[in-house]
Amino acid sequence: HETVYAIASGKGGVGKTTTTVNLGTALADAGARVAIVDADLGMANLAGFVSLSPDSTTLHDVLAGDASIEDATYRLADDIVAVPSGTSLDEYAETSPEGLREAVEDLRSRFDYVLLDVGAGISHETVLPLGLADAVVLVSTPEPAAVHDTKKTVELTDRSGGEVAGLVLTRTRPDGDVSHEELADRLEVPLLGTIPEDPAARDSVYAGTPLVVYEPDGPAAVAYRRLAADLTGVE
Ligand code: ADP
Ligand code: MG
Numbered sequence: 001h002e003t004v005y006a007i008a009s010g011k012g013g014v015g016k017t018t019t020t021v022n023l024g025t026a027l028a029d030a031g032a033r034v035a036i037v038d039a040d041l042g043m044a045n046l047a048g049f050v051s052l053s054p055d056s057t058t059l060h061d062v063l064a065g066d067a068s069i070e071d072a073t074y075r076l077a078d079d080i081v082a083v084p085s086g087t088s089l090d091e092y093a094e095t096s097p098e099g100l101r102e103a104v105e106d107l108r109s110r111f112d113y114v115l116l117d118v119g120a121g122i123s124h125e126t127v128l129p130l131g132l133a134d135a136v137v138l139v140s141t142p143e144p145a146a147v148h149d150t151k152k153t154v155e156l157t158d159r160s161g162g163e164v165a166g167l168v169l170t171r172t173r174p175d176g177d178v179s180h181e182e183l184a185d186r187l188e189v190p191l192l193g194t195i196p197e198d199p200a201a202r203d204s205v206y207a208g209t210p211l212v213v214y215e216p217d218g219p220a221a222v223a224y225r226r227l228a229a230d231l232t233g234v235e
Contacts, residue, residue, distance in 0.1 A: 001232065004104055004114045005165065006039075006133035008157075009140060010149025012120035015170035016040070016139045018201055018211065020117035021049045022221070023137075025210040026228035028080035030235050032112040035073070037083040037104075039129050040119035041095055044085035050076050051208030052084055060086035062103050063095045069103040083107075097125040104132050113232065122152055131160030137231070138167045138189065142177040147186065154187055166190035168227060171197045193227035195220050 007020045017040070024036040038046035038059060047054060052074055061067035062083075073081045083103075086092070107114045116133060119126045130136050136157045140146045150167070157164050167184045169177075172194045184191035198220035204211040212221040229235035 002134040002165070003108050003112065004116065004133045004135075005231075006116045006118050006129045006136045006162070007139060008118040008126070008130060008136050008153050009120050009138065009146070010122075010151070010153045011140070011146040012043070014120075014139050014141050014146050015168075015195065015201075016120070017046050017049055017117050018205075019137070019139050019168060019170065019195070019224070020046065020115045021210050022212045022224040023228050023231070024080055024113070024115045025077075025212050026225045027113050027232065027234055028077060029212070029225075030228065032079065032232070032234050033110075034080045034113045034115065035083060035107045035111045036080065036115045037107070037117065038085040039100065039116040039125075041085055041097065041125050042092055042119055042123075044087050046082065046117050047084040048208060049205055050082055050210060052076065052082055054084045058084050058086040058091070059103070060091040060095045063097060063099045065099065069106045073107075081111075095125075097128050100128060101132055104129075122156060127156050127160055130157045130162040133162060135163050135165035137165050137192065138187070139170060140167060140183075141171045142169055142173075142180065142183060144178075147183050150187055154189065164189050165231065166192035168192050168195065170195045173197055192231055193223060195223045195227070
């Protein structure tokens with residue numbers, strides 16, 4: 001089965017980190033061994049979503065050649081670990097994304113699923129993970145600008161020899177959105193799932209707890225568990 005997923009978007013702020021954390025937690029709750037990786041090297045913030053305070057070692061140290069990936073791996077719960085990134089501009093400046101391939105291959109050998117929370121945009125460090133992953137999960141809100149930017153991520157995935165798994169639409173509303181199927185058709189990719197707008201998403205970040213744990217019966221949590229099952233067959 002596919003092991004390494006890149007969670008990617010064109011536009012920022014559309015729910016990539018939320019998706020990485022909750023897809024990962026849902027898979028771990030279903031018994032899979034999962035690593036979630038903050039590959040958003042420039043705007044790292046995954047650690048805060050799960051109340052992780054890395055002692056000192058992060059993915060930046062690994063990519064700078066100063067630490068092994070094991071040193072930057074932190075256990076969150078029984079079946080899930082996180083690899084955080086550094087959050088300072090200085091750390092970012094010293095990083096070269098080239099070492100990511102080796103780090104990902106190491107994680108691939110030790111986990112059932114490796115989820116890469118990729119930065120938005122079209123920079124080199126964003127494009128690299130698209131080709132490293134077995135499959136790319138595109139994340140977008142239904143807004144026209146966000147969907148439009150997603151096209152570039154599809155193109156970049158093709159150019160890097162990667163494979164698009166499909167589209168996850170986040171922050172959807174019961175009415176007012178363009179048909180979700182139509183948005184996926186516009187990108188010529190399958191619609192993997194829709195995650196409704198849910199105030200618990202923001203609250204869970206403040207609580208530093210994954211949404212699927214914070215409010216497991218809320219609409220977004222239910223949708224993330226369904227996405228995990230539909231994407232991987234694990235439930
Ligand atoms: P990205 O990683 O793409 O920048 P985030 O996952 O950080 O996006 O989400 C951006 C903002 O949107 C956060 O404030 C988050 O709480 C909020 N958000 C994400 N998903 C939902 C949702 N389903 N309902 C409501 N708010 C959401
Ligand atoms: Mg993010």
